[in-house]
Amino acid sequence: MYGKFQKHLQAELESIEQAGLYKRERNICSPQGAEITLEDGRKALNFCANNYLGLADSPRLIRAAKEAMDARGYGMSSVRFICGAQDLHCQLEKAVADYFHTEATILYAACFDANGGVFEPLFTEQDAIISDALNHASIIDGVRLCKAVRYRYANADMEELENCLKQAQAQRFRIIVTDGVFSMDGNVAPMDKICDLAEKYDALVMVDESHSAGVVGKTGHGVAEKFDCYGRIDIFTGTLGKSFGGAVGGFTTGRKEIIDMLRQRSRPYLFSNSLPPMIVGAGIEMFKMLSESDELHARQQENVTYFREKMLAAGFDIKPTQSAICAVMLYDAPLSQKFASAMAEEGIFVTGFYYPVVPKGQARIRVQISAAHTREHLDKAIAAFVKVGRNLGVIK
Numbered sequence: 001m002y003g004k005f006q007k008h009l010q011a012e013l014e015s016i017e018q019a020g021l022y023k024r025e026r027n028i029c030s031p032q033g034a035e036i037t038l039e040d041g042r043k044a045l046n047f048c049a050n051n052y053l054g055l056a057d058s059p060r061l062i063r064a065a066k067e068a069m070d071a072r073g074y075g076m077s078s079v080r081f082i083c084g085a086q087d088l089h090c091q092l093e094k095a096v097a098d099y100f101h102t103e104a105t106i107l108y109a110a111c112f113d114a115n116g117g118v119f120e121p122l123f124t125e126q127d128a129i130i131s132d133a134l135n136h137a138s139i140i141d142g143v144r145l146c147k148a149v150r151y152r153y154a155n156a157d158m159e160e161l162e163n164c165l166k167q168a169q170a171q172r173f174r175i176i177v178t179d180g181v182f183s184m185d186g187n188v189a190p191m192d193k194i195c196d197l198a199e200k201y202d203a204l205v206m207v208d209e210s211h212s213a214g215v216v217g218k219t220g221h222g223v224a225e226k227f228d229c230y231g232r233i234d235i236f237t238g239t240l241g242k243s244f245g246g247a248v249g250g251f252t253t254g255r256k257e258i259i260d261m262l263r264q265r266s267r268p269y270l271f272s273n274s275l276p277p278m279i280v281g282a283g284i285e286m287f288k289m290l291s292e293s294d295e296l297h298a299r300q301q302e303n304v305t306y307f308r309e310k311m312l313a314a315g316f317d318i319k320p321t322q323s324a325i326c327a328v329m330l331y332d333a334p335l336s337q338k339f340a341s342a343m344a345e346e347g348i349f350v351t352g353f354y355y356p357v358v359p360k361g362q363a364r365i366r367v368q369i370s371a372a373h374t375r376e377h378l379d380k381a382i383a384a385f386v387k388v389g390r391n392l393g394v395i396k
């Protein structure tokens with residue numbers, strides 16, 4: 001049997017390759033950080049990790065992880081409701097709720113699971129889910145697993161959202177779902193307007209803070225802080241894999257009864273292992289660290305501002321951003337790939353994106369700025385951008 005199937009796969013793989021969409025992985029032989037070491041010993045500056053607060057190699061978190069492992073063991077060997085819950089899990093859930101000013105939290109193995117398991121237990125075919133067109137793949141998959149009627153509005157388009165809400169008056173309950181920061185443009189969801197519409201049309205609100213938490217808002221607490229929407233958002237989801245340390249883990253936090261129901265019925269929670277103690281212990285320490293000082297968030301913001309201003313001054317076309325993501329627009333797909341490779345030759349890792357990941361004619365280089373980047377790192381990256389940009393005729 002495999003022979004035929006193998007041929008089919010080989011042909012598919014070949015067509016991915018021909019379309020220029022084959023994903024190859026670079027192996028890093030150092031901790032994740034601003035400066036990384038590759039397999040061949042070369043060093044590179046990393047501008048394409050979600051390590052926004054630079055915590056992925058934090059000595060304080062590594063110590064906390066080790067201490068938790070010594071005190072509570074390596075693994076849980078169970079799902080939460082059978083015998084997989086420790087005191088640490090409850091402490092981390094409380095820390096997440098404190099951070100987002102919510103009533104309760106439920107942990108998952110990843111935010112992919114949090115989003116995969118949030119809709120199906122709460123909504124039925126009588127209800128409506130109204131989703132931003134650029135929401136993360138895990139939200140799209142979560143919505144697919146639920147029988148609710150689906151509505152979709154163009155990215156951050158409040159007129160289209162309002163139209164969806166009008167149509168969705170036919171359903172029993174409605175929920176608006178959005179990413180806090182969209183990963184391709186780095187734009188922030190207009191949370192205040194979304195909450196206004198939700199109130200006007202009697203809808204619940206959910207936001208995925210994966211790219212916004214730690215970055216957006218006066219002290220980096222995300223879109224609710226930025227738009228002063230506390231109490232108006234019913235469900236937050238997020239990851240421990242980006243700003244919050246960069247390991248793994250996800251959560252849903254929000255209204256008490258919602259979280260209670262997820263604990264009863266959410267399948268990725270009920271049927272998948274609990275987070276290991278080292279992740280949970282480090283997570284608790286991470287929230288403690290963020291509560292003590294705004295320094296990392298402030299440095300991250302300073303770095304983005306510096307990078308953006310220098311790049312604009314050099315003549316690059318950059319999407320307006322209020323997040324850690326800077327989209328350097330090139331508009332041409334082959335050019336975006338050439339540009340990213342030339343940057344890698346200069347020892348700077350950035351990612352070139354083109355259709356179908358971004359709309360046709362919107363190819364770009366995505367740069368992700370971290371608190372871990374020093375002024376010297378930023379200057380090196382900017383110098384490489386200028387050199388490659390001139391060589392490829394992008395700037396004068």
Ligand SMILES: *Cc1c(COP(=O)(O)O)cnc(C)c1O
Pocket residue numbers: 109110111112113115136138179183208209210211238239240241248249250
């Ligand atoms: C990264 C990301 C996720 C997935 O998070 P994991 O914890 O890695 O599964 C979910 N939603 C959004 C918006 C993300 O950016």
